[in-house]
Amino acid sequence: RMGQYGLERWPELLASLASAVFFQREGTLVLWHRQDAPEAVRFAGVLARTVNEVPGLPAMQRLDAAGVDAIEPGIGKRFAQGLLLPGEGQLDNRQLLAALLASLQALPNVTMHWHSARAPDEFEPGASERIIDCRGLGARPQWAALRGVRGEVIRVHAPEVNLRRPTRLVHPRYPLYIAPKPDGVFVIGATEIESDDMSPASVRSTLELLSAAYSVHSGFAEARILEIATQCRPSLPDNLPAIRWLKPRVMQVNGLYRHGFLIAPAMLDTAIERLATRTPTLASRFALESE
Numbered sequence: 001r002m003g004q005y006g007l008e009r010w011p012e013l014l015a016s017l018a019s020a021v022f023f024q025r026e027g028t029l030v031l032w033h034r035q036d037a038p039e040a041v042r043f044a045g046v047l048a049r050t051v052n053e054v055p056g057l058p059a060m061q062r063l064d065a066a067g068v069d070a071i072e073p074g075i076g077k078r079f080a081q082g083l084l085l086p087g088e089g090q091l092d093n094r095q096l097l098a099a100l101l102a103s104l105q106a107l108p109n110v111t112m113h114w115h116s117a118r119a120p121d122e123f124e125p126g127a128s129e130r131i132i133d134c135r136g137l138g139a140r141p142q143w144a145a146l147r148g149v150r151g152e153v154i155r156v157h158a159p160e161v162n163l164r165r166p167t168r169l170v171h172p173r174y175p176l177y178i179a180p181k182p183d184g185v186f187v188i189g190a191t192e193i194e195s196d197d198m199s200p201a202s203v204r205s206t207l208e209l210l211s212a213a214y215s216v217h218s219g220f221a222e223a224r225i226l227e228i229a230t231q232c233r234p235s236l237p238d239n240l241p242a243i244r245w246l247k248p249r250v251m252q253v254n255g256l257y258r259h260g261f262l263i264a265p266a267m268l269d270t271a272i273e274r275l276a277t278r279t280p281t282l283a284s285r286f287a288l289e290s291e
Helices: 002-015 034-053 065-071 093-105 203-216 218-222 260-277 281-285
Strands: 028-031 061-064 081-085 131-133 147-157 167-169 176-181 185-189 224-235 242-247 250-254
Touching: 002 260, 028 065, 034 081, 061 065, 065 081, 093 260, 147 203, 167 203, 176 203, 185 203, 203 218, 242 260, 250 260
Parallel strands: 028 167, 131 250
Antiparallel strands: 028 081, 061 081, 147 185, 147 224, 167 176, 176 185, 242 250
């Protein structure tokens, strides 16, 4: 529900920013190789139960080889089956951050301080002031339940690849995703490791990501690697985001795990509501409350 709500809110939020941000809702294509069909059956069962539990969520569409080829001709005849998850979408997170920065810089009463780390307990806000702590794993001294979940992504320039929508590859060990960005750029990611390790990506995980991407579209063979990045996602024990009051005028927003940008509008609206009223109405609706 949080993701669905977020996707519905994104166009309105993006329209208010100082510069354009790539956003599309062409759905997500889910594929699998023949040897991974049992895992695909399990995954389809999870999706079916989710649709039953979340009213209004579009049902998945089963595709045969012709159906896959019709919506993503670049893949050809590599996959005999697939699933289309209609209504899903994506945005360019880097364009979004740049647009948010430009919009903040244009406001008359906003001052930004870079490279000046602070903790909420270093301040005592006045009666009309509020502190919103969004430090991710940096908030662990005040929120002991936070943990890091390592992720690795590869950004490539692949002008020979013409995937139009995010594509996921079902695999027994890692759920690969390929997300198209503007100008022939693709983000390839999969790994989800229970670790706070911030070291560079391993040879093994890099080979697995690139090999899996090539198995989806042969055009990735001539792609140019632009970046290999690693980072740890701030996560709570249930892998759900949470908003809580650290003290009367200090709010903490954290635990976005892998949900990130998709559910950001739901988190935004919840935080604004709680700042205004200190009531958890929307938080309860999205199961965000975690005091």
